[in-house]
Amino acid sequence: MKPVALFVTCLVDQLYPNVGEASVRVLERAGCTVAFFEEQTCCGQAAFNNGFQEEARVLARRFLDVFAHAPAIVAPSGSCADMVREWYPHLFRDTPALLNLARSIASRTYELSEYLVRVLGVTDLGARFPATVTYHPSCHGLRGLGLRDEPLGLLRAVRDLRLVELPAAEQCCGFGGFFSIKFAALSGAMLSAKLDTIEASGAEVVTATDVSCLMHISGGLSRRGSRVRALHLAEILAGS
Amino acid sequence: MMDHPTRIDLIRNIERALRDESLQRQMGKAMPASRRARADAAAELPEWESLRSTAAGIKDHVLANLEKYLRQLESQVSALGGTVHWASDAAEARAIITDLARSRGVRRIVKSKSMTTEEIFLNPALEAAGASVVETDLGEYVVQLAGERPSHLIAPVVHKPTEEIADLFVKKLGVPRYERPEELARVAREVLRAEFLAAEMGITGVNFAIAESGTLVIVENEGNARLTTTRPRIHMAVMGVEKVLPHLADLSVFLRILARSGTGQRSSVYVSLLTGPRRAGETDGPEELHLIILDNGRRRLLADPDLRGALRCIRCGACQNECPVYQHAGGHAYGSVYAGPIGAVLTPAYEGLERARDLPFASTLCRACADVCPVKIDLPGMLVELRARAVRTGLVSWRDRMLLGAWTFFTGSPARFMLAGSLGRLAQRLVARGGKIERLPYPLSGWTAHRAAPVLASTPFRTWWKSRQGEGR
Ligand code: SF4
Numbered sequence: 108m109k110p111v112a113l114f115v116t117c118l119v120d121q122l123y124p125n126v127g128e129a130s131v132r133v134l135e136r137a138g139c140t141v142a143f144f145e146e147q148t149c150c151g152q153a154a155f156n157n158g159f160q161e162e163a164r165v166l167a168r169r170f171l172d173v174f175a176h177a178p179a180i181v182a183p184s185g186s187c188a189d190m191v192r193e194w195y196p197h198l199f200r201d202t203p204a205l206l207n208l209a210r211s212i213a214s215r216t217y218e219l220s221e222y223l224v225r226v227l228g229v230t231d232l233g234a235r236f237p238a239t240v241t242y243h244p245s246c247h248g249l250r251g252l253g254l255r256d257e258p259l260g261l262l263r264a265v266r267d268l269r270l271v272e273l274p275a276a277e278q279c280c281g282f283g284g285f286f287s288i289k290f291a292a293l294s295g296a297m298l299s300a301k302l303d304t305i306e307a308s309g310a311e312v313v314t315a316t317d318v319s320c321l322m323h324i325s326g327g328l329s330r331r332g333s334r335v336r337a338l339h340l341a342e343i344l345a346g347s
Numbered sequence: 348m349m350d351h352p353t354r355i356d357l358i359r360n361i362e363r364a365l366r367d368e369s370l371q372r373q374m375g376k377a378m379p380a381s382r383r384a385r386a387d388a389a390a391e392l393p394e395w396e397s398l399r400s401t402a403a404g405i406k407d408h409v410l411a412n413l414e415k416y417l418r419q420l421e422s423q424v425s426a427l428g429g430t431v432h433w434a435s436d437a438a439e440a441r442a443i444i445t446d447l448a449r450s451r452g453v454r455r456i457v458k459s460k461s462m463t464t465e466e467i468f469l470n471p472a473l474e475a476a477g478a479s480v481v482e483t484d485l486g487e488y489v490v491q492l493a494g495e496r497p498s499h500l501i502a503p504v505v506h507k508p509t510e511e512i513a514d515l516f517v518k519k520l521g522v523p524r525y526e527r528p529e530e531l532a533r534v535a536r537e538v539l540r541a542e543f544l545a546a547e548m549g550i551t552g553v554n555f556a557i558a559e560s561g562t563l564v565i566v567e568n569e570g571n572a573r574l575t576t577t578r579p580r581i582h583m584a585v586m587g588v589e590k591v592l593p594h595l596a597d598l599s600v601f602l603r604i605l606a607r608s609g610t611g612q613r614s615s616v617y618v619s620l621l622t623g624p625r626r627a628g629e630t631d632g633p634e635e636l637h638l639i640i641l642d643n644g645r646r647r648l649l650a651d652p653d654l655r656g657a658l659r660c661i662r663c664g665a666c667q668n669e670c671p672v673y674q675h676a677g678g679h680a681y682g683s684v685y686a687g688p689i690g691a692v693l694t695p696a697y698e699g700l701e702r703a704r705d706l707p708f709a710s711t712l713c714r715a716c717a718d719v720c721p722v723k724i725d726l727p728g729m730l731v732e733l734r735a736r737a738v739r740t741g742l743v744s745w746r747d748r749m750l751l752g753a754w755t756f757f758t759g760s761p762a763r764f765m766l767a768g769s770l771g772r773l774a775q776r777l778v779a780r781g782g783k784i785e786r787l788p789y790p791l792s793g794w795t796a797h798r799a800a801p802v803l804a805s806t807p808f809r810t811w812w813k814s815r816q817g818e819g820r
Contacts, residue, residue, distance in 0.1 A: 115808050115809075117758055117764065119808060120764075120768075120807050120808040120809055121764075121767075121768045121771070121803050121804065121807050121808075122801050122802075122803060122804060123801075123804065124804045124806060124807055124808035124810075124811055125804075127808035127811075127812075128808065128811060143809070143812045145761060145809055145812075145813075146761055147761070148758045148759070148760065148761055148764045149754075149758035149764075151755075151758075153751065153754055153755075154751055154754065154755045155731070156712060156731065156734070157708075157734060157738070157743075157747065157751050158731070158733075158734030158735040158736070158737055158738035158739075158743065159735075159738055159751050159755060160735045160738070162751070162752075162755035163755075165755070165759065166755065166758060166759070169759075169760075246711065246712070246713035246714060246715070247712075247714075250713070250714040250715070250717070250718055251714065275379075277715070278671060278715075279671050279711050279713035279715065281671065281711060282711060283710070283711025283712060283713070284711075285747065285750060285751070286708070286709075286710070286711050287793070287794060288750070288790070288791060288793040288794050289358070289708060289747065289793070290358060290361065290672075290708075290709060291793030291794065291796050291797055292361065292362050292365055292796070292797070293361050293362075293365065293672060293675055293676065293709075294711075294797065295796065295797030295798070296365055296675050297671050297672075297675065297711075298797060298798065322801050323798060325799075325801070326783075326794075326797075326798030326799040326800060326801065327797070327798045327799075329783055329798070329799040330797070330798050330799050
């Protein structure tokens with residue numbers, strides 16, 4: 108049994124708890140014992156990305172305290188995992204007392220599919236999901252963590268799932284956190300291009316490793332009256 | 348002359364660009380083609396990644412020893428009979444060039460390959476000094492005819508559909524309406540040929556300047572830079588301080604990455620290596636060669652450890668082609684000569700964050716730019732740093748401050764976070780229909796202008812977790 112601490116992320120906690128529940132099931136199915144530390148809140152990505160670095164440091168500090176002794180920290184979010192990995196050491200670069208902890212936490216933090224495939228070496232979780240699915244590689248997972256084959260491998264192992272290619276998959280969906288409000292029209296235009304490709308793929312379901320992108324994509328699909336559903340990868344992997 | 352007027356209203360510019368259907372269609376055609384070309388060209392070279400590292404390393408070495416190489420360059424160029432001028436800012440550079448043109452009685456000038464002269468607003472100054480200036484790169488020529496500025500580092504007219512260029516030629520040149528790009532190019536060449544013959548001065552940029560030999564390198568595809576540098580009596584080359592390279596041997600690295608990154612070519616069509624003016628007994632080349640080495644904010648950038656890396660830029664334009672924001676906004680929306688991700692870094696650095704405060708925020712931080720930059724500039728990291736500076740110096744709006752302030756307050760502890768959830772669940776009863784929200788009030792109205800919003804779950808994850816533990820699991 109591998110002990111892992113689930114970092115459920117703030118959006119999942121409040122908006123998509125089912126993604127958190129699915130993550131727990133998937134990790135348990137892969138042979139992990141999952142812990143959830145209730146003191147956790149947000150990794151600070153929203154604050155950091157928008158230039159509020161002091162505020163981000165406060166949130167990151169909390170994260171370091173909460174997860175200091177966790178052997179592995181797994182999040183159903185490429186962007187939050189990337190925040191911890193890429194930016195925590197940067198945030199504490201002038202605080203020697205915390206820098207080592209930040210580096211060590213960074214080296215123990217994983218996105219879900221990354222942890223399953225790269226660390227546990229599992230691709231087949233025994234899931235069944237009868238639908239045509241396309242995969243949108245979210246930018247931070249893709250370019251930050253280098254996730255390419257991991258989510259696809261997991262999807263290919265799902266019974267009755269037909270994986271179809273997403274045209275121009277690597278183009279950003281236009282979410283970008285507060286970018287989607289500050290540059291609302293532009294974000295909407297980028298979204299619209301993404302939705303066109305999703306619909307062109309012929310998929311019934313679009314999946315990704317981040318609920319943030321999916322929130323934006325599903326909001327757009329809903330506005331279009333599209334029949335395509337947006338689901339987090341964990342929800343598919345938890346299917347049986 | 349007012350170089351940098353008021354604040355760039357990027358958000359309004361982008362919204363205007365989004366409504367411009369011809370721009371959207373044109374960018375939608377041009378950008379994917381450029382991206383594919385770059386990706387194919389890079390994939391062809393197994394050593395691509397190591398080339399990028401080598402190039403970045405050379406640039407960093409130059410930046411760490413900048414004054415030494417600049418002095419070496421100066422002494423080599425002077426020894427060859429050229430004249431080196433140092434300009435600390437745009438006004439000084441303009442003054443040097445206009446004074447020189449005046450003192451030599453120059454009335455007609457041809458120009459080629461220079462974003463740097465765009466940066467210093469050279470053309471209006473020369474015209475005010477009584478000289479005519481003609482851009483000779485086809486794209487730049489079109490942009491000049493249209494009274495616009497370039498919108499892309501290497502494809503200045505990428506924003507304009509061919510039909511519009513055809514109309515422009517009819518209107519400005521009084522020629523019949525040609526529609527095919529080749530015909531339009533022929534018309535322009537005919538006009539430009541006369542300009543080359545008549546010009547007394549040719550002004551160019553510099554892609555690379557070799558310190559050890561005093562060689563100026565100009566990379567192009569049309570051949571007009573060759574004419575610009577050889578036909579007129581005087582050649583005036585303008586370069587930013589960061590363009591110097593130590594050795595001629597370094598050039599091969601940059602020539603390979605520049606062409607592939609910019610246009611997807613294996614090599615550019617013309618690479619001119621100019622070493623000094625015409626020597627006694629030679630039959631061609633300019634009689635006078637002047638090199639202007641421009642600072643204009645670059646040394647300030649060099650002293651800035653978080654942004655210094657931007658000086659590695661070789662102006663290939665790959666980051667622009669790759670950037671989804673640039674693809675929709677077009678170059679002009681950025682309100683400055685440098686657009687796209689590199690522009691979002693350089694414009695605030697050169698012209699002040701106050702004027703360009705929105706530029707660093709115009710990115711989803713998708714990192715596509717960093718992935719393609721051939722000299723590995725950490726553009727997303729720099730954007731984040733500039734955002735932090737904007738926040739520190741009070742350059743973000745009240746709304747953004749409020750949103751982020753509320754966010755960080757409510758995520759500050761589990762208790763506050765749960766409280767926010769409970770408040771939200773109460774509030775959403777007013778606006779949620781069928782499990783989603785179609786209209787949110789200000790300051791979140793931007794979200795629902797383009798997409799439905801999700802509702803807060805009735806049971807947060809942590810509540811589920813607690814009950815699950817309670818069940819003895
Ligand atoms: S920042 Fe990099 S990709 Fe962009 S123009 Fe400069 S060298 Fe090219």
